[in-house]
Amino acid sequence: MRKTSEWVSLGHPDKMADYISSFILDRYLERDPMTRYALEVQIKDNFVTLGGEITSQANFTEDELTLFVKIAVAQIGYTKCYQNTWGAENTICDQDLVVTHHIGQQSPDIAQGVDASGWGDQGIFWGMAVNDPTTNFMPKDHYLARKIGQQLYDIKYAGLDIKTQVTLFDNEPEEIVVAIPMLPKHSEQDIANAVQFCCNGKTNYKLVVNGTGKFVKHGPIGDCGTTGRKLAVDFYGGNCRIGGGSPWTKDGSKADLTLNLLAREKALNFLKKHSDIQEVHCSIACRIGSPEIIVSLYDGNLNELTSYRETVNPAAIIDRFFLRKPRFAQLCRNGLLS
Structure with missing residues (x-):
């Protein structure tokens, strides 16, 4: 696969x-x-x-x-x-x-729902967890794409506008694609060395660096940037359904942030109690003005494991995830689920 x-x-x-x-x-x-x-x-x-x-x-x-x-x-x-x-x-x-x-x-129409200790919107939100602590219980392809990209960004060897893509075949890297601004002084071999480091020294994959042959014009000069357009990056890559909207641009009273985090937590907790399961997905549905949510948990093939209704106080969830603290820039920098 x-x-x-x-x-x-x-x-x-x-x-x-x-x-x-x-x-x-x-x-x-x-x-x-x-x-x-x-x-x-x-x-x-x-x-x-x-x-x-x-x-x-x-x-x-x-x-x-x-x-x-x-x-x-x-x-x-x-x-x-x-x-x-x-x-x-x-x-x-x-x-x-x-x-x-x-x-x-x-x-005020939205505010009255939140003020009444309910959710400020309706929506469906998804989380997942994989039975692999070495990848922070995240899908390996997503974990590795992030690890490589973060390494290239942190070392500041070439440009700042970096994209990485990892394809696994039978859970091992088959192809790794890197787009990174480079000047003539930069070497593709140095990029390859950084990728190899992130892959624990392995090199048995195809590596593509700047597939068009040139990448110099970058950042907002090369492409218009808009909030909320990288949801697969923010969540689980190609491994999980995406619910709600962007987790960024919002305070903790917004379900797009808080219930996506809660779905991840519930998937993790279920996985840790059922170590024989390799992958757990969790969906949460809410409606405006009500603290009640509908929780459903599935295995990796989306066979339902359990489902139930639960009343959760939005303020309690906000406090549990420390979402009244000025930590959103740090979350954006390090990754929402890191």
């Missing part, structure tokens, strides 16, 4: 958008842990658009929000020094960004 997953670095335009929104959310939570937040971000060339709804005791000016955007982009690595290395025609720098703002407050 073949399984394939991809991963993208924080320097990819879509993940840049996720990170900017997460970084701004942290600034609000530092001042008001009860902030209600839903902020989308789009970044293209030197232009950033912020749009959404924020209700908070923290009141930031547009100039302050613009500064937060620039700090987030600099933290990712797109600085003046980096741009000087690659050329302004090929990448961006934090200092040049122009930010526009379209931000209102949370709809």
Whole structure:
């Protein structure tokens, strides 16, 4: 059986958008842990658009929000020094960004459901766990794609805008694809060495580096970035159904974040109690204004193992996952399920 997953670095335009929104959310939570937040971000060339709804005791000016955007982009690595290395025609720098703002407050129709200790939306959410502690109980193809991409991003050998894709055949790497900005001074052999390191020294796979033959123009210069477009990267790659929306751009009162985390937790807990099962999937359904959820657990072939209704207090789940703390940028950087 073949399984394939991809991963993208924080320097990819879509993940840049996720990170900017997460970084701004942290600034609000530092001042008001009860902030209600839903902020989308789009970044293209030197232009950033912020749009959404924020209700908070923290009141930031547009100039302050613009500064937060620039700090987030600099933290990712797109600085003046980096741009000087690659050329302004090929990448961006934090200092040049122009930010526009379209931000209102949370709809009272949504707020009344959350205020009543219910969920603020309806939806279906999925989690999974694999019986393999060496991969953090994540699918191996997803784990390895992330490991390779994170290594290439962390060593800062070449460019920041990195994509990796791993195909397993009978649970071993068959093909690994890497897209990474490179200048003439960079060597494909050095990239191959980094990949080999992540594969515990193995080389019995096909490695493709920059399949088009050239990758120099990158980041938001090469591609428009938008929040919420890398859900397979954020969750389980090609191994699990995806429910709800993006876990980023939202505070903990949003089911897209909290119930996806709860589904992962329930899958993990079930797996640890039934060690003979190799793979567990969990779906959770909720409805607006009610704390009741419907939980269903399945094996790897999606045969139902059990299902039940449960009443959960959203505030308790938020506190259990520490979602009133300013930790969203860290989660975005390290991976939601890491």
